[in-house]
Amino acid sequence: MTVPAERRSQPATAADKLPGEEGCASRVELERQMRRIRRIGRQLFGGAECVVSFRDGCCEFPFSDIRKNAAEAFCASLPPLEGAMAVPDLRIDAILRGHPAVMGAPGIRFYAAHPLRNHEGAVIGSVSLVDYVPHAFGEEARVLLADLAVLVERELQLQSMNALQIALEKKNKSLRRRSLIDPLLKIWNRGAIMRILGIEADRCDKQGVPLSLVVVDLDFFKKINDTYGHPAGDVVLVNIAARLRSCMRPQEALGRYGGEEFLAVLPGACHETALAVAERMRQTVAAQPEMLNGVALNLSISAGIASTVQFPTATTDELISRADAALYMAKDAGRNRVIRAMPGHA
Structure with missing residues (x-):
């Protein structure tokens, strides 16, 4: 293409920044x-x-x-x-x-x-x-x-x-994450929390730091369902999950282990730290009644703790079994309490 000699000169300038550039x-x-x-x-x-x-x-x-x-x-x-x-x-x-x-x-x-x-x-x-x-x-x-x-x-x-x-x-x-989240409680489901437990156990073992578990169960939950109905029971579970999560650090994970049973994975936490977390959970749940159909319902949890400090060679399944056994000891002792698994416990 021939450029005419009389062409008007126009300096090149940068285009203006357009709206939306920062967001896309x-x-x-x-x-x-x-x-x-x-x-x-x-x-x-x-x-x-x-x-x-x-x-x-x-x-x-x-x-x-x-x-x-x-x-x-x-x-x-x-x-x-x-x-x-x-x-x-x-x-x-x-x-x-x-x-x-x-x-x-x-x-x-x-x-x-x-x-x-x-x-x-x-x-x-x-x-x-x-x-x-x-x-x-x-x-x-x-x-x-x-x-x-x-x-x-x-x-x-x-x-x-x-x-x-x-x-x-x-x-x-989004789909992968949804497959790992409990649809009701919006915390990790059983498969996800078990996977997290395995990952954290390997990491803690390599770094030489402790790993502790807390198994939590909502006391008398069947009675709540029988008295107020399953929809009301679902509301209670949602609120309990939120209260439990509020007691944990960002690096710790909470999952739904069973119907009204929760599993908290505490990487880097020793037995005493895990006890403090579990006790904070218990107090938080007990501190505020749950309102159901205009009735103030006092709630409580029982919890069992197991740590690699006391069980250094335990597998993740064995740690869960230890924490679960401690949970049932707490229930047998009257509920609304936290018990640590110790060597020698049945």
């Missing part, structure tokens, strides 16, 4: 690629303004100076493009010579465009060239503009595939 990485990358394509277009076509626009208006890439804004506004004002076109001199074109941007400021004289299509072949926008002096636009220039349009289309397809992949990954992550 794929959009930021798409805009970055569109800026590169515009720069390529300017170089290929002698500095003519290169405008990438889309029919739905969701992917506009505005310019920062008046001339460039005018170029984009001019492209947006034209009828939807179905095929490639080039008008070497707009002032002698039968249709566009009356356009305000041609007759007056900024005095646009040249326009060429090639449609952008999606994977189904539908026109979704265009790559356009705008200049303020007439241009000859031969076959070689038409081929180059078509190639530029292909670059844009491929970039759009790539970004669409990336966005789809990200969405699928997020959905899969």
